[in-house]
Amino acid sequence: AQSVTQPDIHITVSEGASLELRCNYSYGATPYLFWYVQSPGQGLQLLLKYFSGDTLVQGIKGFEAEFKRSQSSFNLRKPSVHWSDAAEYFCAVGGFGNEKLTFGTGTRLTIIP
Amino acid sequence: GAVVSQHPSRVICKSGTSVKIECRSLDFQATTMFWYRQFPKKSLMLMATSNEGSKATYEQGVEKDKFLINHASLTLSTLTVTSAHPEDSSFYICSARAGSSGANVLTFGAGSRLTVL
Numbered sequence: 001a002q003s004v005t006q007p008d009i010h011i012t013v014s015e016g017a018s019l020e021l022r023c024n025y026s027y028g029a030t031p032y033l034f035w036y037v038q039s040p041g042q043g044l045q046l047l048l049k050y051f052s053g054d055t056l057v058q059g060i061k062g063f064e065a066e067f068k069r070s071q072s073s074f075n076l077r078k079p080s081v082h083w084s085d086a087a088e089y090f091c092a093v094g095g096f097g098n099e100k101l102t103f104g105t106g107t108r109l110t111i112i113p
Numbered sequence: 114g115a116v117v118s119q120h121p122s123r124v125i126c127k128s129g130t131s132v133k134i135e136c137r138s139l140d141f142q143a144t145t146m147f148w149y150r151q152f153p154k155k156s157l158m159l160m161a162t163s164n165e166g167s168k169a170t171y172e173q174g175v176e177k178d179k180f181l182i183n184h185a186s187l188t189l190s191t192l193t194v195t196s197a198h199p200e201d202s203s204f205y206i207c208s209a210r211a212g213s214s215g216a217n218v219l220t221f222g223a224g225s226r227l228t229v230l
Contacts, residue, residue: 036221043119043206043223044157090156100147101219105156 002027004091006104014112015083021076021107023091033074034092034101035065044090050074061085086111115141117209119222126197127230134192134225136163136207142187143209147219148180151204163190163207197229 005024032051036044048059055067065076088108092101116139126132144165149157161182162170169182181193194201204226208219
């Protein structure tokens with residue numbers, strides 16, 4: 001069975017500080033990995049995805065994530081956060097031919113001035 | 114880019130009534146759409162896979178008679194919550210894959226918040 005663990009329920013960082021959100025997955029085959037962001041009362045917006053190739057992927061809004069197969073991780077990073085980054089972040093895993101994504105429980109990001 | 118629209122964004126209904134939520138792909142055709150349910154401060158739980166022209170595939174534990182899904186066209190899937198009760202109150206989100214834009218890349222709607230009184 002596939003699963004995603006986001007160990008941090010809530011993270012608070014200062015504006016301008018760096019950010020890393022953790023994601024660990026379990027998947028029986030080659031995983032397709034995603035990070036989505038959700039603003040309050042809104043749907044999900046895709047930040048970035050990893051299918052294959054370079055394990056460091058760049059996304060929108062200055063986010064990047066690194067796939068580490070040995071650690072079954074796909075952590076999300078941003079070098080300098082902005083107040084507008086405050087939102088809920090979800091990591092998800094799927095697979096080739098498997099469009100059903102399994103989501104983690106999310107990490108709520110709060111930005112303080 | 115691909116856009117998925119959901120309507121209504123918010124709905125309040127009385128217990129025992131039925132509510133229909135629409136999910137439309139605005140600029141692409143979607144043979145498959147997915148319906149998720151999100152509880153407060155929780156993750157998204159896949160409820161069912163909606164297939165155009167055929168029956169939906171429900172995840173284990175989801176009552177197919179309570180959550181009726183119809184995918185009558187390549188751009189529209191509907192979720193009807195029948196005989197709604199307060200425990201059905203939730204945020205419902207649909208998603209669809211925009212053709213060959215990238216395998217497994219789903220576009221999500223903005224969600225529909227259902228409150229059952």
